[in-house]
Amino acid sequence: MTNTPQLKGxxxxxALKASGIKIIxxxxxxxxxxxxxxxxxxxxxxxxxxVCKEDEGVSICAALSYCNQRALLMIQNTGFFDSINAIRGIxxxxxxxxxxxxxxxxxxxxxxxxxxxxxSINTVGPMLDLLTIERHWxxxxxxxxxxVPAINKAYxxxxxxxxxxxxxxx
Amino acid sequence: MMKRxxxxxxxxxxxxxxxxVSVYTGAxxxxxxxxxxxxxxxxxxxxxxxxxxxxxxxxxxxRRVFVLDGDGSLLMNLGTLITIGNQGPKNFYHFxxxxxxxxxNGSHPLPGEGKFNFAGLAREAGYKHSFEFxxxxxxxxxxxxxxxxxxxxxxxxxxxxxxxYAMNWDYIHGPEQRALFRAALAPTNPK
Numbered sequence: 067m068t069n070t071p072q073l074k075g076x077x078x079x080x081a082l083k084a085s086g087i088k089i090i091x092x093x094x095x096x097x098x099x100x101x102x103x104x105x106x107x108x109x110x111x112x113x114x115x116x117v118c119k120e121d122e123g124v125s126i127c128a129a130l131s132y133c134n135q136r137a138l139l140m141i142q143n144t145g146f147f148d149s150i151n152a153i154r155g156i157x158x159x160x161x162x163x164x165x166x167x168x169x170x171x172x173x174x175x176x177x178x179x180x181x182x183x184x185x186s187i188n189t190v191g192p193m194l195d196l197l198t199i200e201r202h203w204x205x206x207x208x209x210x211x212x213x214v215p216a217i218n219k220a221y222x223x224x225x226x227x228x229x230x231x232x233x234x235x236x
Numbered sequence: 237m238m239k240r241x242x243x244x245x246x247x248x249x250x251x252x253x254x255x256x257v258s259v260y261t262g263a264x265x266x267x268x269x270x271x272x273x274x275x276x277x278x279x280x281x282x283x284x285x286x287x288x289x290x291x292x293x294x295x296x297x298x299r300r301v302f303v304l305d306g307d308g309s310l311l312m313n314l315g316t317l318i319t320i321g322n323q324g325p326k327n328f329y330h331f332x333x334x335x336x337x338x339x340x341n342g343s344h345p346l347p348g349e350g351k352f353n354f355a356g357l358a359r360e361a362g363y364k365h366s367f368e369f370x371x372x373x374x375x376x377x378x379x380x381x382x383x384x385x386x387x388x389x390x391x392x393x394x395x396x397x398x399x400x401y402a403m404n405w406d407y408i409h410g411p412e413q414r415a416l417f418r419a420a421l422a423p424t425n426p427k
Contacts, residue, residue, distance in 0.1 A: 113294070118316070118319055122290075125290075129276075129291025129295065132276075132421050
């Protein structure tokens with residue numbers, strides 16, 4: 067009998083709070099909808115800014131950094147692709163601390179995303195690498211431990227960071 | 237029709253310690269007309285001025301934020317009107333400099349130019365107040381009261397090109413102005 071890895075949404079939310087994130091900017095993503103975005107939307111700890119398109123969120127998060135406010139942009143991989151120019155210019159090229167959590171719509175939880183046969187999955191990591199954006203997988207609960215140091219580093223060094231969610235959080 | 241720089245010069249009279257977000261041609265002109273470390277250049281990706289401005293308005297509710305958007309720029313990010321209308325920032329003033337063309341990309345006309353109305357779009361998107369001006373005297377007479385209104389406020393100014401201003405692209409894309417702005421907004425420099 068094998069143990070199926072779990073990804074606890076509560077662990078991610080606790081880490082976000084511990085890292086000083088108080089503003090969540092989002093376009094809904096099916097992978098993180100139930101286990102992350104709905105709980106966040108109901109949690110009065112966070113200010114939740116719903117945007118119509120992902121690139122709005124890139125700009126909002128970058129601008130908030132000038133106000134000493136930490137924010138997280140929650141999007142789907144499709145929205146990542148759609149907002150790539152804003153991520154390239156505003157986050158990567160301008161070296162601004164835009165923190166992103168990208169849900170992989172259609173991810174196969176037991177396949178490393180970079181090795182997926184699907185272009186919509188296997189290109190996300192390499193595109194982040196090309197953009198020189200630090201990335202972390204979130205596929206099991208233990209990986210949530212990377213969130214606090216990565217967000218602290220993003221704001222300390224004024225660089226973007228991405229957390230890529232390859233399994234629906236429970 | 238108003239000249240763009242004449243319009244900006246009038247607005248500058250009413251700027252005290254507001255954050256001003258500008259883009260492209262308007263940014264070059266505003267930098268010359270109203271230099272300040274509180275000028276924020278909203279470039280990096282076209283269309284994003286108002287989204288930068290919304291972030292600043294949320295992050296610093298103690299300060300008013302003027303956004304000097306372009307018409308082609310706003311068309312690239314029309315959903316922003318809904319987002320801003322929904323968030324309802326009281327300190328947010330969204331000016332759209334409407335000349336009907338993509339000026340820095342060869343002055344090609346906007347799609348649908350003359351067939352839509354920016355002020356109407358903003359009004360229906362939930363902005364608290366929405367105005368449109370085509371005559372300089374009218375703008376000059378009313379803008380002082382408009383910037384005292386509670387936001388979000390939208391102002392479309394129908395303009396044509398005025399004088400030529402130096403276009404220093406390295407400045408608007410470079411890190412220096414962002415560092416100046418960050419320092420000006422630092423916690424040691426509260427309003």
